[in-house]
Amino acid sequence: MISIAWYSVANLLAGLAPTFWLLFLFRALMGIGMGAEWPVGAALAMEQWPIRSRGFMSGALQGSWGLGALLSSLAYGLLYNWIGWRGLLIIGVLPALAVLYVRRYVKEPEVWLENRRRQRAEKREVKVPLLSIFKIDMLGNTATACWWMASNFVVAYSMTGMFATWLQKDLQLGPALVALPVMLLSVGQFGSGVAWGWVADRIGRRWAIMLPALIGLPLVPLYLFTHSYAMIVVFFGLQGWFAGGGIWSQAPSYLAERFPTEVRATGSGFCFHQGAIWGGFCSPIVTYFALNWHLGFAIPMAIGTIGGLISLLLALSVSPETRGKELVADVVLA
Numbered sequence: 001m002i003s004i005a006w007y008s009v010a011n012l013l014a015g016l017a018p019t020f021w022l023l024f025l026f027r028a029l030m031g032i033g034m035g036a037e038w039p040v041g042a043a044l045a046m047e048q049w050p051i052r053s054r055g056f057m058s059g060a061l062q063g064s065w066g067l068g069a070l071l072s073s074l075a076y077g078l079l080y081n082w083i084g085w086r087g088l089l090i091i092g093v094l095p096a097l098a099v100l101y102v103r104r105y106v107k108e109p110e111v112w113l114e115n116r117r118r119q120r121a122e123k124r125e126v127k128v129p130l131l132s133i134f135k136i137d138m139l140g141n142t143a144t145a146c147w148w149m150a151s152n153f154v155v156a157y158s159m160t161g162m163f164a165t166w167l168q169k170d171l172q173l174g175p176a177l178v179a180l181p182v183m184l185l186s187v188g189q190f191g192s193g194v195a196w197g198w199v200a201d202r203i204g205r206r207w208a209i210m211l212p213a214l215i216g217l218p219l220v221p222l223y224l225f226t227h228s229y230a231m232i233v234v235f236f237g238l239q240g241w242f243a244g245g246g247i248w249s250q251a252p253s254y255l256a257e258r259f260p261t262e263v264r265a266t267g268s269g270f271c272f273h274q275g276a277i278w279g280g281f282c283s284p285i286v287t288y289f290a291l292n293w294h295l296g297f298a299i300p301m302a303i304g305t306i307g308g309l310i311s312l313l314l315a316l317s318v319s320p321e322t323r324g325k326e327l328v329a330d331v332v333l334a
Contacts, residue, residue, distance in 0.1 A: 001099045003040065007033030011092030015085075030092075035276070039255075039269030046256035047109035047264070047327055055200030055208065055323065058253030063193015063245055070186035077179030114329035115261040124334035129266040132333040133259065138267075141258055144319045145271040148209075151312035152251070153279025155243055158304025159220075160185070161283040162290070163236070166297035177229065181236040188240020189248070195241070196249040204323040205254040206316045212246025213309045219243070220305050224298040243309060257322035260332035 010030035017023040042061065049057045075088055083090075119125045126132055133142045164182065167173040192212065200208035216239055223235035251272065259267035282304050289300040 001102050003033045003036035004102070005033075005096055005099050006030075007037065008093045008096035011089050015087065015089030015092070035269070035273050039265045039272060042252035043256055043265040043268055044106070044109060044112075046252055047111050047261070051324060051326060053201055054253050054257075055205065055250060056194070056197040058251070059193035059195070059197020059200065059249035061193075061252050062248050062250075063190040063197075065248075066186040066189025066191075066193065066240070066245060069189065070183055073179045073182040073186060077176050077183075080175055111261055111327050111329050115331065118329060118331050119262065119334065122331060122334075124331050126262040126331075126334050129263040129333075130270065132263050133267045133270060135333060138259075138333070141320070142267065142271065144315055145255060145258055145267070146274050147315040148312060148319060149251070149255075149271045149275030150278040151275075151308050151315055152247055153275040154282055154308035155247065155305055155312065157279035157282035158286065158301050158308055159239070159243060161279075162286050162297050162301060165287075166301065167232075170296050170298070171227065171229075173229075181223075181233045184233060184237030185240035185244050188237055189245030192241040192245035193249045196246045197253075200250050200253070200323065204321045205250045205257070206319060206321050209247050209250050209254070210313055210316050212242040212249075213312050216243030216246070217306060217309050220302050224302045243305065247309075247312060254322060256327065257325045258320070261327060261329055262331060262333055264327075 007030045010026050010033055014023055014026035014030060017026055045057065045061055046054060072088075075091060079087065132138070160182075164178050167178045167181075196208045196212060199211070219235055219239045219242065223232045223239065226232060252268075255268040255271060256264055286297060286300040286304060289295050290297040
């Protein structure tokens with residue numbers, strides 16, 4: 001509830017910011033709220049969901065990001081010329097209404113409540129969970145999870161971070177034409193989350209991530225190295241089912257299943273968001289090579305996307321499979 005209220009208010013303040021540095025400040029503060037919400041919400045959902053369909057729920061949960069992106073691209077395409085970037089940011093205050101629902105209807109998972117009770121009863125409380133994920137028995141698991149998530153974010157930011165800018169600057173397309181392929185990618189992300197989540201419950205978490213990465217590799221040049229708008233729309237939209245969404249479908253379940261209950265949200269949050277830091281470098285690096293080396297945006301975007309997918313495959317090749325793992329209340333790391 002705190003994180004949702006935090007990033008909603010920060011979005012509002014960013015939209016009202018009178019200077020660049022205040023905009024910078026409020027966007028950074030928004031990132032703190034957004035960063036807190038994902039691991040908490042993902043851990044809560046995974047702890048409450050049955051084992052038999054946890055992968056499916058993970059895909060639906062993570063794929064729902066695509067629905068939000070779809071709404072945002074619709075807002076951009078339909079409203080940008082009327083309300084500008086400030087109005088679009090101000091719309092971001094609306095998620096604050098979700099706090100009322102969470103407060104009234106969402107309960108703490110039983111496995112977490114029992115784990116907290118055992119920590120106190122056994123006087124084995126984990127007071128600094130962030131340090132616990134780096135204990136010798138957990139270090140390899142934490143490192144490979146960080147590698148995997150860093151690869152995911154490099155793919156995502158290389159693929160989408162400067163995509164709209166590429167269409168606007170290099171291909172000279174207007175807002176409506178920019179919005180269409182982004183909308184199709186977003187639809188694909190939700191559909192692929194559900195589909196690959198179903199696959200994950202049958203063949204495992206790792207293969208449900210690696211297969212869409214393998215399929216996504218040859219799609220990259222098909223939409224980046226063409227001037228055909230139709231090809232861009234078709235293949236970038238198709239990429240939403242693979243590198244756009246498929247590789248993300250098991251982020252909630254796979255991270256939750258890799259960490260014990262007392263550090264689940266902390267471990268998931270650390271691995272997820274250190275990846276976001278690496279991904280955050282992609283847009284300025286792509287822009288540097290696009291402008292200073294006069295390459296255009298397509299070439300550095302392709303290098304980042306393909307390199308990230310290969311790195312992802314390597315990370316998962318040395319990571320454990322967790323399908324069917326029961327999330328228990330045992331105190332493991334105290």
